[in-house]
Amino acid sequence: MASFTLHGIPVSRGIAIGRAHLLTRAALDVKHYLIPEEQVEAEVQRLQKAIATVHKELQTIWNELPKDSPAELGAFIDVHALILSDPMIAEVPLDIIRTRYYNAEWALVTQIDELSSQFDEIEDAYLRERKADIQQVGERVLKVLTGTAATQLAGSSTDEATGRMIIVAHDISPADMLQFKDRAFGGFVTDLGGQNSHTAIVARSLDIPAAVGMFNASALIQQDDWVIIDGDAGVVIVDPTATLLEQYRERQTRLIRDRKKLSKLRKTPSITEDGTEIALLANIELPEDCAAAMESGAAGVGLFRSEFLFMGRTGVSHKLPSEDEQFESYRKAVLAMKGRPVTIRTLDIGADKPLDDAEQTALNPALGLRAIRFCLAEPQMFLAQLRAILRASAFGPVRLLVPMMAHSFEIDQTLAMIEQAKTQLREAGQKFDPLIPVGAMIEIPAAALTLPMFVKKMDFLSIGTNDLIQYTLAIDRADHEVAHLYNPLHPAVLYLLSSTISIGTKAGVPVAVCGEMAGDVRLTRLLLGMGLREFSMHPRQLLAVKQEILNSDLNVLAPQVKKILKSYDPVAIAEAVEQLRGE
Template identity: 85%
Template sequence: MASFTLHGIPVSRGIAIGRAHLLAPAALDVKHYLVPQEQVEAEVQRLQKAIATVHKELQTIWNDLPKDSPAELGAFIDVHALILSDPMIAEVPLDIIRSRSYNAEWALVTQIDELSAQFDEIEDAYLRERKSDIQQVGERVLKVLTGTATALPPQADGEESAGRMIVVAHDISPADMLQFKDRAFGGFVTDLGGQNSHTAIVARSLDIPAAVGMYNASALIQQDDWVIIDGDAGVVIVDPAPNVLEQYRERQARLLRERKKLGKLKKTPAVTRDGTPIMLLANIELPDDCPAAMEAGAMGVGLFRSEFLFMGRTGYLNKLPSEDEQFESYRKAVMAMKGRPVTIRTLDIGADKPLDAAEQTSLNPALGLRAIRFCLAEPQMFLAQLRAILRASAYGPIKLLIPMLAHAFEIDQSLAMIEQAKNQLRDAGKKFDPLIQVGAMIEIPAAALTLPMFVKRMDFLSIGTNDLIQYTLAIDRADHEVAHLYNPLHPAVLYLLSSTIAIGAKAGIPVSVCGEMAGDIKLTRLLLGMGLREFSMHPTQLLAVKHEILNSDLMLIAPHMKKILRTMEPAMIMSAVEQLRAD
């Protein structure tokens, strides 16, 4: 068989080499037939029994989670259990059987297709990819109904030396991934998924090389094919030539050696060679991510994405976490960070993340009622979150971050709401930090171009590069058709970044970057040269960025910066940024 290469989305670093193990999907293409009227209730019971079986499976997996498992795994299994309990899955298919006499599989797939179509309308990449959770839960029930299962091959002697198993699948759920945790499991390749899919999040938390969004990899790759995953590039090489295999084995060994060296930097302060201290912070989704942040040596949390607490409730469960429930999560994170600051971003949901899955979305929700616009339109929900964050600030240093601000009146209304929440807590006799710092996410070009109104009102700024690039270049980063145009080194992006950092420094207020650029070691020296002194990233990226900082000299970087920021030619910018690392 001739070697071939597939290109997808890189979501987790590293190189994996091994034999392909294909996971056959419980295809949503099922038998369709009508059930005789006298057998309808028996068919209803068959589906109910399958749902109950999956509930037990998920509970068993949850109970058997190793204590050292990433917190995300338990959370995702909880989400799948919640989806399974939701009337949209647990009841509507039963009604379809009764009203249309469909067989159980057909009824379930009909409802899943309906829900999936609603999620396709959602503009936001993160929530749109939650569609895969519904499909994964549906597949799990179908596997029970059809008697198929996700089988693993018997573990052969010497599998470690012969090459680790590379799982290849159309899609893979977090629950299924647990089967591979204790196996000779080197990495995985999926047809579906994006940067924010659960598959990607779990890959990063387990630090396993992965490439997702590969389209038809599961159809092209055959059982036991030799496969190389280049997780940094999102490239998969199938049946590589011997010399290519040897090159990647050498790279893999070098990466392992480098990773061991990085482990020794955990307690080393992040200081450039010319003595400039840099603050390295962690991005987290859940309070249980804090131990990993501490273990990596993070000086605090630069971004706590609070929507993770709402995940699995908005969109299809229509049940928001209470103020007390949110407070406990925020307090847990603050306590876990042991005096290091925790920056909590307020809820980033909206028309693109509807509280009711059946709710009509707007024509272009990315430009619609989302993030702070949505929160200001739902003041009671927003006040409950603000009170929860404020109450947690009595237990340790918290900074409050507001997403997607673009107008002076939005800033003023947000600050007024925070004051209102403080007054409500004073009236209730509840403690909070009255001097809590409030910051703005700079992720809309309009915000980056009107910074004076931000620095006058806010205590700090945090640049969300993922959305800033998306909005500046008019590109949906989850859309494969235009993903190649998503370029953090576009001159317009560099101008907005550098001017935001410079204006913040001149005003004397801290500026951090919390998007993917902060964790990309190829861009570390560029950001240092722009004047960035606070980086926030996934904990697994922190030590590599620290190593880059320790080997950077700002005196050598400075002469290159004017040339880079004045250049309009992409090739010249790329070459100059590469030169920064070479010096």
């Protein structure tokens, strides 16, 4: 068989080499047939029994989680259990059986397809990829219904002498990952998924090379094929030549050696060659992520995405996390960081994922009622979250970060609601930090272009480069038709970045970058040269970025970057940025 290469989405660094092991799936393509009226309740009970069986499976998996498992695994299993309990899964398919006389499998798939289409409309990339969780839960129930409950690896034993096992699947759930944890398991290749899919998050937490979004990899790759995963590039090479295999083995050995060297930098202060201190913080999704942040030597949490607490609750608005539930989660993170600051971002979802089923999905969610717009439109929900964050600030340094602000009145209304939340807590006799810093995410071009009104009223700024690039270039990052236009080095993006850092710094307002650019070592020196002094990224990226900082001299970088910012030639800019790392 001739060698061929597949291109997908890089989600976890490193190189994996091994034999392909295909993971069979209970496809959502099932038999469709109508059942007689007298058998309706028996069919309803068959589906109910399958759902109950999956509940038990998930509970057993959760109870048997190895102590050294990443915290994300337990959390994602909890999410799957929540989805399974949701009336949209647990009750609506039963109604479909009773009213349309569909067989159980058909009824379940009909509802899964309906929910999946709703998730396709979501603008937020993290939330949109929760569609995969619903489909994974559906597949687990289908496996019970069809009698294929055990997720099987196609035969063939792993030959330790010749290579580790590379899992190739259409998609894989966090629960299914557990069965491979103690095996000679080197990496993942999946047809589905994106940067924020659970497969990607767990791959990063396990520090396992993975490439997702490969579309038809599971159809093209055959059992026992030799496979190379280049996690940095999101490339999978199938049946490589002997020469190519040897080259990647050498690269893999070099990467492992470099990783070991990086680990020695954990306690090294993050200071440039010219003596400038740079703050390196971690982005987290769960309080349990704080362990990885501490292990990487992070100076704090620069972005706690609070949306995760609201996940897995589709269609059950009455089950939104209570103030106390949120408070416990925030407090856990604050305590885990042992005195280091924790920046908590307020809820960043909206009309693209209605909390009430009666609400209409926005026609263009990216430009709709989302983030702070949504929170200001739902004051009681917002006040509950603000009180929870404020209460957590009594246990350690907390910073409150507000997403997607662009208007002066949004700033004023948000600050007024924070004061209202403080008053409510005082009246209730609850402790909080009265001087909690309040910051704005700069992710809309309008905000970057009117920064003076932000620096007058906010204590700090954090640039969300993912959305800033998306809005500046008017593209949807998740749309494969235009994804190639997503370019962090576009002159307009660089102008907005540099001017935000410059204006904030001159006003004495700290500026951070918490988007993907912060963790990209190819851009570290560019951002340093712009004047950035605070980076926030996934904990796994932190030491590599620190190494770049330790080898940088701002006196050399600043004039070079100033010259780059004057250019409008994309090729020249890319070459100049690459040359920064050669200094």
